[in-house]
């Protein structure tokens with residue numbers, strides 16, 4: 058559905074008036090300067106300013122906003138941390154941004170049921186700290202964990218390095234309180250591990266990018282906090298040895314919680330960030346972590362991993378000697394997306410996935426694409442999952458990166474992969490969705506969208 062921005066603006070003024078009456082002026086933002094702060098996320102997609110923003114503090118505020126917005130025909134884009142990488146939180150037709158970042162309560166942490174019930178504005182890293190202080194563990198760890206929120210993690214099915222062992226957000230959400238456009242509230246899913254009562258709408262809503270329903274509460278799966286942890290850094294003089302090591306590690310039945318790959322350009326970026334001393338002859342790195350109940354179990358896994366690295370001609374395997382070293386490594390890795398941005402004037406960041414067995418072919422193909430299109434290409438990411446963040450970097454303002462990115466996407470699909478592993482489609486990857494999914498399949502997906510949101514007002518212009 059396409060919206061006329063002038064009409065949307067006029068209707069949004071009505072919405073601001075009616076919600077000022079219902080919620081009070083403090084929660085309704087119409088000041089242009091503040092609205093600008095809702096115009097973009099952490100993608101390179103074109104910003105667009107909303108006409109009004111509502112700062113929700115409760116379920117009732119979300120319900121009121123969605124009731125009035127449906128009545129008046131105003132598009133609503135939900136926003137929590139605003140850290141998305143595909144433009145999902147950008148209100149591309151204007152209208153209303155529903156900001157849930159003030160809904161920050163952790164409502165419940167249950168040590169027996171191993172669940173946490175949280176509001177959508179809870180910052181993921183803050184939830185980690187809170188549950189870890191109780192000996193518990195919430196595993197999803199998107200790299201923006203210090204600023205991203207559970208609401209956005211749910212909307213995008215956020216991943217992160219630990220997804221290799223523990224799954225992405227979807228594998229760790231048991232249930233949701235979800236609000237439909239128009240304000241109907243549904244309790245979706247369960248608070249038990251098992252449960253097959255009806256269709257699995259939790260799985261559908263997680264990753265639906267705010268286009269089907271909005272999250273007002275999430276029931277999250279907790280685990281016991283692993284007592285032991287070891288962090289290893291393996292250096293390789295070529296990429297193929299690193300990807301072979303990933304394959305052999307999995308075949309050996311090892312389950313590191315993290316298995317991250319960095320290519321030579323990324324290694325150089327890491328070096329510039331001052332994260333440990335990485336010698337110049339390094340063409341690829343694997344960052345690997347094992348966690349478990351005891352030091353001895355973790356040590357045995359680490360030794361087995363080191364053997365595999367040696368068999369694949371690793372230059373060396375270093376264990377982080379102390380917490381400071383581990384933290385420095387992770388700080389640099391977590392900031393990699395920003396650090397790479399500084400390597401060139403412009404960048405496009407892709408989030409592709411290939412079957413793990415196809416990683417060598419993907420990296421080789423990626424290099425050829427870089428040469429053919431005369432651009433620097435850097436890859437890093439969650440090698441255990443076959444999920445690589447491939448960055449196309451260039452300096453010339455006249456350079457058009459699309460042919461290179463198009464070739465990359467063709468390569469990924471030819472290898473049986475998928476166009477996005479954890480960042481979502483948003484606006485950034487809409488162009489490529491029909492390359493991966495048939496028209497008939499997209500029609501089925503659009504049918505789901507119109508079942509949930511017949512008026513097409515929830516986050517319009519995203520995904521399709």
Ligand code: LAC
Nearest residue numbers: 200391393394438446
């Ligand atoms: C990362 C983000 C970009 O893994 O997903 O760094």
Ligand code: ZN
Nearest residue numbers: 200217438479
């Ligand atoms: Zn990532």
